[in-house]
Amino acid sequence: xxSVLAAYLLLARRHGGPVGWKHQxxxxxxxxxxxxxIRLRRRPMSVELFVQCSESDCQYVNVNKPPCPLTLKLxxxxxxxx
Numbered sequence: 001x002x003s004v005l006a007a008y009l010l011l012a013r014r015h016g017g018p019v020g021w022k023h024q025x026x027x028x029x030x031x032x033x034x035x036x037x038i039r040l041r042r043r044p045m046s047v048e049l050f051v052q053c054s055e056s057d058c059q060y061v062n063v064n065k066p067p068c069p070l071t072l073k074l075x076x077x078x079x080x081x082x
Contacts, residue, residue, distance in 0.1 A: 025074065031067060032058060040075045051075070 024039045037054040051070040053061055060068035 027053075027070075027074070029053070029055065029069060031060070031069060038070060038074065040072075040078050
């Protein structure tokens with residue numbers, strides 16, 4: 001039986017590999033009126049992607065729904081199929 005970590009790594013590899021801070025971008029967030037760092041991430045134990053923000057105090061962190069301006073469209077190159 002696969003461990004949880006092994007199963008996650010296998011799943012991530014099948015769906016384009018892990019996504020991390022190597023895809024970090026600077027972003028001027030109009031919602032909080034300051035620059036933040038954003039990165040493309042996968043939800044735990046899932047292939048679903050979301051945009052993670054470095055501003056952990058924001059009430060919309062990891063939500064990616066309006067009024068949050070973060071969308072997957074900010075990472076078009078990283079989302080291309082191989």
